[in-house]
Amino acid sequence: MQSARTxxxxxxxxxxxxxxxxxxxxxxxxxxxxxxxxLTQGDxxxxxxxxxxxxxxxxxxAVVRPNSTEQVAAVVxxxxxxxxxxxxxxxxxxxxxxxxxxxxxxxxxxxxxHSVRFFDQDSNVLVAEAGCRLQETDEWLRREHSRCIxxxxxxxxxxxxxxxxxxxxxxxxxxxWGGLHSSVLGVEAVLADGTVVDGIRTARKSNTGYHWSHxxxxxxxxxxxxxxxxxxxxxxxxxxxxxxxxxxxWEGVRRLVHRALGPDGLAETISALEYLDAGSVxxxxxxxxxxxxxxxxxxxTVLLEAASADLSSCSQRLEHVVQSAIVAEEAxxxxxxxxxxxxxxxxxxxxxxxxxxxxxxxxxxxxxSVPLSRMAGPEGAVVAARRHLANELPPGWLSNATSAxxxxxxxxxxxxxxxxxxxxxxGYGHVxxxxxxxxxxxxSLRKARGMPEGRxxxxxxxxxxxxxxxLADAHSRVGAALLPWVPQWITEHGGxxxxxxxxxxVGVSKLSYAGLSxxxxxxxxxxxxxxxxxxxxxxxxxxxxxxxx
Ligand code: FAD
Ligand code: MLT
Ligand code: ZN
Numbered sequence: 001m002q003s004a005r006t007x008x009x010x011x012x013x014x015x016x017x018x019x020x021x022x023x024x025x026x027x028x029x030x031x032x033x034x035x036x037x038x039l040t041q042g043d044x045x046x047x048x049x050x051x052x053x054x055x056x057x058x059x060x061x062a063v064v065r066p067n068s069t070e071q072v073a074a075v076v077x078x079x080x081x082x083x084x085x086x087x088x089x090x091x092x093x094x095x096x097x098x099x100x101x102x103x104x105x106x107x108x109x110x111x112x113x114h115s116v117r118f119f120d121q122d123s124n125v126l127v128a129e130a131g132c133r134l135q136e137t138d139e140w141l142r143r144e145h146s147r148c149i150x151x152x153x154x155x156x157x158x159x160x161x162x163x164x165x166x167x168x169x170x171x172x173x174x175x176x177w178g179g180l181h182s183s184v185l186g187v188e189a190v191l192a193d194g195t196v197v198d199g200i201r202t203a204r205k206s207n208t209g210y211h212w213s214h215x216x217x218x219x220x221x222x223x224x225x226x227x228x229x230x231x232x233x234x235x236x237x238x239x240x241x242x243x244x245x246x247x248x249x250w251e252g253v254r255r256l257v258h259r260a261l262g263p264d265g266l267a268e269t270i271s272a273l274e275y276l277d278a279g280s281v282x283x284x285x286x287x288x289x290x291x292x293x294x295x296x297x298x299x300x301t302v303l304l305e306a307a308s309a310d311l312s313s314c315s316q317r318l319e320h321v322v323q324s325a326i327v328a329e330e331a332x333x334x335x336x337x338x339x340x341x342x343x344x345x346x347x348x349x350x351x352x353x354x355x356x357x358x359x360x361x362x363x364x365x366x367x368x369s370v371p372l373s374r375m376a377g378p379e380g381a382v383v384a385a386r387r388h389l390a391n392e393l394p395p396g397w398l399s400n401a402t403s404a405x406x407x408x409x410x411x412x413x414x415x416x417x418x419x420x421x422x423x424x425x426x427g428y429g430h431v432x433x434x435x436x437x438x439x440x441x442x443x444s445l446r447k448a449r450g451m452p453e454g455r456x457x458x459x460x461x462x463x464x465x466x467x468x469x470x471l472a473d474a475h476s477r478v479g480a481a482l483l484p485w486v487p488q489w490i491t492e493h494g495g496x497x498x499x500x501x502x503x504x505x506v507g508v509s510k511l512s513y514a515g516l517s518x519x520x521x522x523x524x525x526x527x528x529x530x531x532x533x534x535x536x537x538x539x540x541x542x543x544x545x546x547x548x549x
Contacts, residue, residue: 021062022083037067037112038065039064040062048060050100051092054358066108067112069196072190073196076108076190076191076192084104084538085539086106086538088166088226090159090161090163091158093158094163096506098506098507110129110162113131115132116137117129119144123202124232128161128229133157135156137161153171168217172305172430176270176271185201185206185213186199188226191224192224192533197212200229220543222530222540224534224539237271237309238309239311240343241314241315243305243335243336245322245331246300246333250300250375253431256302257432260321261432266314269313271305272430275300275302275303275431277301283357284353287356288348288359290356291349292349295333362442363439364483366482368499368500368502376427381486382436386398386425388481398424398425425440427439430503434502483512487513499517501517507544508542514544
């Protein structure tokens with residue numbers, strides 16, 4: 001749960017609480033890596049010590065930037081001897097507060113380890129260092145070898161392969177290629193005592209015992225530092241077709257999802273299947289600068305992408321799905337992009353929601369797996385959360401919550417205008433694989449992230465006019481109302497199709513409720529693994545699991 005203290009910190013600068021560096025640590029690190037690879041001054045460390053959402057992070061003892069596996073191992077050994085905790089960091093785009101330090105910790109950035117080691121043409125396996133950026137590496141692979149990384153997400157320009165593997169990042173192509181567990185063939189990692197384990201394999205098959213490399217997929221830096229990865233990479237589809245459709249109700253979305261995923265739908269050409277509710281589209285347009293391509297705002301908007309080597313097969317299949325969905329009254333209307341520029345515009349609506357939310361004022365960010373019937377619509381999590389908030393918060397706090405037809409509008413996926421002030425709840429996500437992003441946005445006074453000119457007035461001219469202290473209060477009240485209420489609701493209504501953390505990881509922000517999706521035996525196993533691999537609890541302590549027992 002995001003406490004008032006955490007959120008208050010979010011609006012201030014990074015905590016300067018200085019924790020004493022064990023004597024000799026910094027000179028030793030400088031000796032190992034060279035002085036330019038060790039940062040200790042406030043300003044130079046800031047970007048590493050604050051997370052993307054601006055909600056977490058304290059001043060590190062030092063930021064170290066090794067350029068080889070040997071240097072990583074040397075740093076880990078030095079920290080282990082002095083019992084100093086370490087936080088590995090890739091692109092620092094994580095959304096759960098796990099990539100930034102607390103005071104008393106050393107931040108180890110992999111940014112200097114950004115070489116592709118090799119591409120094996122026979123097995124179609126890429127071996128690359130952990131600090132390689134996703135987009136850059138993907139573009140190189142497409143250009144040089146007509147292959148692609150089977151992962152795409154809006155933070156691709158900054159996030160790294162090591163961070164992707166460590167968070168088991170999902171993104172928009174899981175519906176086609178599965179998660180990273182399907183493509184990671186092996187990792188090279190540095191363990192907590194500095195031991196280097198080399199699991200890099202180009203063999204597609206290797207059954208020589210435990211598939212230990214997969215322990216590092218999603219471990220969020222708590223079991224070791226990933227220094228390189230071997231990834232199976234598919235042929236890059238040469239053509240793609242993108243469409244966006246408007247649906248009047250959730251039942252229409254469900255039927256459309258079944259159609260698109262079925263054998264008569266996009267079949268093997270399926271590349272992405274995403275949804276946004278009206279509030280999310282509003283958010284993307286008002287705060288993210290996107291253009292809504294549909295003639296009017298629909299309760300639900302679905303983005304479909306088909307991709308294949310052959311242009312006619314993906315565009316014909318997509319057109320057929322969209323037309324049949326309209327005839328079957330699953331969708332009301334649809335547009336199919338007819339140029340690369342239009343494809344980008346359609347994707348911009350979906351990809352800009354995250355940044356748009358932080359501009360308006362992020363509040364509570366949830367990332368859950370839930371069966372389709374319980375995702376949105378009258379029986380779904382988004383409506384349940386909105387109703388719950390309307391009951392818990394003072395009248396008028398929820399955007400348009402006092403409107404007489406609130407109930408029916410909620411059921412239809414309506415969110416209240418995002419420009420009207422107050423708290424609003426939006427739902428969007430990877431509907432093709434059952435991953436819902438449920439977010440509550442609370443108007444923010446922070447201008448630093450580029451709040452559009454004049455929007456502040458719009459926000460505060462609504463039903464609620466909050467002063468900054470009232471805003472801090474609003475953050476803690478919304479947090480207290482939604483957490484752990486929504487994760488509990490998901491667990492209760494989603495059965496075995498539910499997870500309270502789908503793709504962003506646990507970090508620190510989901511610590512208080514991650515246990516809802518872990519059985520007692522699983523919790524015990526995780527703790528035994530952690531104790532075996534990191535007995536001194538020095539690698540990302542207190543992330544993923546609490547450090548208390
Ligand atoms: P970081 O943020 O630096 O680190 C993330 C975690 O991994 C931390 O716990 C860190 O300690 C650990 N770590 C990093 N590198 C290593 C390493 N080499 N060895 C061991 N541990 C390491 N996520 C999704 O899953 N799907 C999405 O669709 C998605 N969309 C996003 C859109 C936006 C706009 C943003 C800002 C984020 C999005 N994310 C998404 C979250 C984030 O981008 C992913 O979690 C990404 O995989 C993090 O990569 P990174 O290199 O930035 O890792
Ligand atoms: C997304 O799918 O857009 C990302 O996971 C980020 C988010 O949840 O906002
Ligand atoms: Zn996502």
